[in-house]
Amino acid sequence: MSGTPLVIVRPLLVGAPRVRIPLRPGDRILANLGASVVAGDLLAERVRDPRLVETSSGSAASHPGAWIPAEPARRGTAPAGELLFEHGGRRRIATGPHPDLVAAPAAGRVVAIHPGVELVLQLDGTGIPGTELLGDPGYGRLALLPGDGDGRISLEVAHAGAIVVFPGRADAESLTRARAMGIAGAVVPALAERDRRDVVASEARQRAGLHRLAPFPVLILDGYLRRSLAGPVREILAALAGSEVGLVGGPPMLVTALSSGDLPLPDPDHVRVRGGPEAGREGRFAGLAGPRRVTGGIVVETARILLDDGPEAVVALGDLERFA
Amino acid sequence: MTDAATPARTAGSTPARPAPARRDAFVTLDRGSATCAATVVGRVGRRWRLLAATAVPAPAVKEPDALFELLLDRVRAADPALAADLRLAEPGRIPPTVEAVGSLPAHAVVMAATEVARQRLEADAAAAGWRTTGASAERVDPLETTRLATRPDVTALVVGTSDPPAADERDLVGELVALAAGVAERRPELPVILVGAAAARASEFPLGTEVVAVPRPHGDPALDLRAILAARRAGSADARQALIAATATLAEVLDLRIELLEVGMSGALRARAEPGAEPGAPSRITAVEAPSAALGLVEDDAALDRVEAWATLGLDRARLRDRLAELRLAPWADLGGDGALLRAAALRAALERLVAAAAELDGPPPDLVLLAGGAWSSIPAPAALLVLADALRRPGVVQVALDSARLLAPLGTIEDAVERARLLGELVADALVPIGTLAIARGARAGRHAGHLRLTVGDAPVDLQLAGGRLALVDLPPGQAGAAELDFRNPVDLGVRGKRFVVRATGGLAGMVVDLREVPLRLPERADERRDVLASWEAALWPERDR
Numbered sequence: 010m011s012g013t014p015l016v017i018v019r020p021l022l023v024g025a026p027r028v029r030i031p032l033r034p035g036d037r038i039l040a041n042l043g044a045s046v047v048a049g050d051l052l053a054e055r056v057r058d059p060r061l062v063e064t065s066s067g068s069a070a071s072h073p074g075a076w077i078p079a080e081p082a083r084r085g086t087a088p089a090g091e092l093l094f095e096h097g098g099r100r101r102i103a104t105g106p107h108p109d110l111v112a113a114p115a116a117g118r119v120v121a122i123h124p125g126v127e128l129v130l131q132l133d134g135t136g137i138p139g140t141e142l143l144g145d146p147g148y149g150r151l152a153l154l155p156g157d158g159d160g161r162i163s164l165e166v167a168h169a170g171a172i173v174v175f176p177g178r179a180d181a182e183s184l185t186r187a188r189a190m191g192i193a194g195a196v197v198p199a200l201a202e203r204d205r206r207d208v209v210a211s212e213a214r215q216r217a218g219l220h221r222l223a224p225f226p227v228l229i230l231d232g233y234l235r236r237s238l239a240g241p242v243r244e245i246l247a248a249l250a251g252s253e254v255g256l257v258g259g260p261p262m263l264v265t266a267l268s269s270g271d272l273p274l275p276d277p278d279h280v281r282v283r284g285g286p287e288a289g290r291e292g293r294f295a296g297l298a299g300p301r302r303v304t305g306g307i308v309v310e311t312a313r314i315l316l317d318d319g320p321e322a323v324v325a326l327g328d329l330e331r332f333a
Numbered sequence: 334m335t336d337a338a339t340p341a342r343t344a345g346s347t348p349a350r351p352a353p354a355r356r357d358a359f360v361t362l363d364r365g366s367a368t369c370a371a372t373v374v375g376r377v378g379r380r381w382r383l384l385a386a387t388a389v390p391a392p393a394v395k396e397p398d399a400l401f402e403l404l405l406d407r408v409r410a411a412d413p414a415l416a417a418d419l420r421l422a423e424p425g426r427i428p429p430t431v432e433a434v435g436s437l438p439a440h441a442v443v444m445a446a447t448e449v450a451r452q453r454l455e456a457d458a459a460a461a462g463w464r465t466t467g468a469s470a471e472r473v474d475p476l477e478t479t480r481l482a483t484r485p486d487v488t489a490l491v492v493g494t495s496d497p498p499a500a501d502e503r504d505l506v507g508e509l510v511a512l513a514a515g516v517a518e519r520r521p522e523l524p525v526i527l528v529g530a531a532a533a534r535a536s537e538f539p540l541g542t543e544v545v546a547v548p549r550p551h552g553d554p555a556l557d558l559r560a561i562l563a564a565r566r567a568g569s570a571d572a573r574q575a576l577i578a579a580t581a582t583l584a585e586v587l588d589l590r591i592e593l594l595e596v597g598m599s600g601a602l603r604a605r606a607e608p609g610a611e612p613g614a615p616s617r618i619t620a621v622e623a624p625s626a627a628l629g630l631v632e633d634d635a636a637l638d639r640v641e642a643w644a645t646l647g648l649d650r651a652r653l654r655d656r657l658a659e660l661r662l663a664p665w666a667d668l669g670g671d672g673a674l675l676r677a678a679a680l681r682a683a684l685e686r687l688v689a690a691a692a693e694l695d696g697p698p699p700d701l702v703l704l705a706g707g708a709w710s711s712i713p714a715p716a717a718l719l720v721l722a723d724a725l726r727r728p729g730v731v732q733v734a735l736d737s738a739r740l741l742a743p744l745g746t747i748e749d750a751v752e753r754a755r756l757l758g759e760l761v762a763d764a765l766v767p768i769g770t771l772a773i774a775r776g777a778r779a780g781r782h783a784g785h786l787r788l789t790v791g792d793a794p795v796d797l798q799l800a801g802g803r804l805a806l807v808d809l810p811p812g813q814a815g816a817a818e819l820d821f822r823n824p825v826d827l828g829v830r831g832k833r834f835v836v837r838a839t840g841g842l843a844g845m846v847v848d849l850r851e852v853p854l855r856l857p858e859r860a861d862e863r864r865d866v867l868a869s870w871e872a873a874l875w876p877e878r879d880r
Binding site for chain 1 (some may be wrong): 366387388389390392393394398399402405475476480481483485507508510511514515516518519520651654655656659660662663665666667668669670672673674710711712713716843875877878879
């Protein structure tokens with residue numbers, strides 16, 4: 010029996026992904042349901058610091074989520090905003106100053122609008138899934154930094170406006186520096202929890218200013234521990250270098266206009282070791298090796314792997330992933 | 334919490350399971366969050382026997398046939414004649430399957446008028462297995478509440494007040510319901526559970542919203558609400574509900590008081606079952622779920638502190654947080670080496686949280702502690718006994734067993750209580766791996782000679798001097814049992830207070846362990862000293878931890 014079905018499949022490409030753009034109460038929706046959009050088209054205005062304003066119920070009936078235009082009030086003008094709820098003859102409206110602009114990260118169609126919750130886009134092309142997106146969606150030309158080492162070394166101003174891929178080490182400092190250089194976003198193999206917090210905090214500080222800021226999305230492809238890009242992912246990103254891509258968060262993925270048929274796929278028996286002593290190495294699946302005892306004294310199911318850069322190794326099934 | 338006087342399957346409205354007793358063999362599958370455990374069970378002679386078992390990463394088992402084929406291949410290779418007798422010789426023919434499914438993480442936003450009501454509602458929802466985010470009209474503003482309640486991972490809204498509303502709730506009920514109705518307008522697919530006085534306001538919600546009203550005019554409102562919430566969370570063949578049913582059945586079959594401690598990636602379960610007062614009477618079971626006790630869950634610094642306190646890995650705090658986050662992301666990976674030590678630390682922390690969350694189940698020690706769930710299988714069985722002794726400091730003597738093949742949950746899904754009891758009765762010896770006997774005594778002074786142990790098995794007594802503050806280990810293999818005489822110099826608490834005890838010791842992979850460490854356990858403040866102390870205990874019961 011082939012053992013490959015018992016190896017975890019990591020989805021490499023997702024055709025025509027459906028993605029959600031999160032909204033908060035008070036955000037003003039500009040897109041229309043069913044409209045076609047391209048990267049950069051405005052979808053919504055996002056209120057930076059939403060607050061609640063109480064007004065008397067207007068004459069026109071309304072429902073939660075409806076946009077209430079500005080109207081004269083007893084003291085000045087009641088600002089425009091989104092109706093949160095109505096109770097006892099009073100309306101609670103979510104509103105706020107200094108809206109940021111939410112733009113489409115890629116070409117597609119608006120398939121659902123839920124005020125104060127989300128916009129859903131059906132994107133054309135293909136998505137390459139990650140595990141988390143920090144920041145708001147964004148888009149730009151993809152640039153692959155060389156090597157597996159420290160990404161800070163190869164950052165340069167020529168990357169301004171691009172989404173750069175850090176193939177090796179990335180940390181909060183290098184990402185903050187990238188943002189300061191006008192880089193539009195980043196793709197990293199992994200990022201430690203502390204660096205994630207620092208990036209999010211830095212983003213929040215930037216947004217506290219009055220001027221509008223372009224988003225700086227950071228897509229994390231794997232987890233928290235330092236590791237290099239998986240070979241098949243690297244090949245796809247290399248094929249996309251120089252083209253326009255988007256980064257989205259719901260679900261987290263990099264999106265491209267190319268179809269999956271235009272992108273390189275690995276052999277079906279190609280596997281990567283994601284944990285254990287052989288972590289980071291890749292090779293070909295050569296069959297199941299049965300239950301084996303591992304360090305620590307527990308017994309796990311294992312497989313034989315013909316490593317690309319060495320001899321055969323026996324690896325726990327849980328430490329393996331293949332791509333599809 | 335589930336509190337049932339019969340071992341009938343609760344809440345989950347599970348469809349009828351196949352009746353494997355009329356077959357030659359059947360297979361089971363316990364679909365957990367991290368791993369899927371499968372077994373092959375066949376009729377050998379006149380009883381059901383466990384023939385093969387294994388576990389593989391859960392995401393690798395979209396369709397379980399490949400996993401069953403792997404096990405069936407092993408049965409065929411090990412005993413072709415038996416495979417032929419059981420009609421398992423033909424590749425591709427999978428016998429009937431009995432399956433339990435680990436509950437998916439379910440997230441409810443709890444909205445209440447006051448903080449007091451919120452805390453009460455959140456406790457009820459958590460005991461029914463829900464992950465909760467709470468908001469009260471007193472503390473959280475409506476904007477934030479709406480934002481929390483409309484997140485995509487939220488699958489239910491619980492809105493509650495007292496019935497009749499308390500004085501401080503009366504002014505807030507109307508606004509609370511209006512706010513909840515606003516959320517329902519935005520998320521029409523979200524079921525809304527209205528509790529207490531809010532239950533009378535179902536008509537204020539938009540048409541099409543599923544509203545469940547739970548008024549509390551009389552009776553035990555907490556149990557009503559918990560049962561409803563548990564039923565809504567648990568899907569068909571829910572593994573935790575099935576474990577509750579299986580534990581109740583086991584208490585009947587074995588005529589023992591049983592405590593079940595299950596820890597997984599999506600939460601944890603503590604259940605206590607007692608056999609009926611008379612032979613044939615149904616057992617009584619009480620169970621509490623604790624989603625916050627999920628393995629490796631670190632939602633704040635306090636949770637990280639709890640794991641760090643038990644860690645024997647030489648990791649700094651930031652690195653430990655990353656390792657735990659990685660454990661949550663890929664719980665099936667990195668099982669060996671450091672990964673096992675990390676799991677042991679996370680398991681202790683999870684068990685502490687479970688015991689604290691289910692404090693209402695505290696009581697005298699049961700006869701048998703049953704360890705279930707994939708987390709316990711990620712460390713060797715003797716190490717599991719140490720984890721139990723570390724995290725549950727309860728004086729007394731208990732037998733400890735492990736559901737290592739994870740058979741209990743699938744068997745617990747069998748609707749027919751008689752059939753379930755018959756199967757569990759025949760399979761119990763195969764399904765439960767005896768770990769040993771754990772005796773925890775409180776009151777022995779650390780560093781002093783505490784007393785003497787004499788264990789008599791057959792004609793060969795074993796004598797051992799006991800020292801306070803230490804673990805005493807006696808080799809007692811599975812299948813053996815004997816009388817252990819414990820003579821202490823000073824009175825200690827071993828469930829009851831005294832100086833001389835005679836207890837029955839049953840064997841297991843860890844043998845008999847007499848734990849004379851402090852109750853509660855006090856560990857050094859300094860991390861390196863604490864690691865050394867923990868490592869010395871681990872070395873005693875987990876000698877292969879570094880090999």
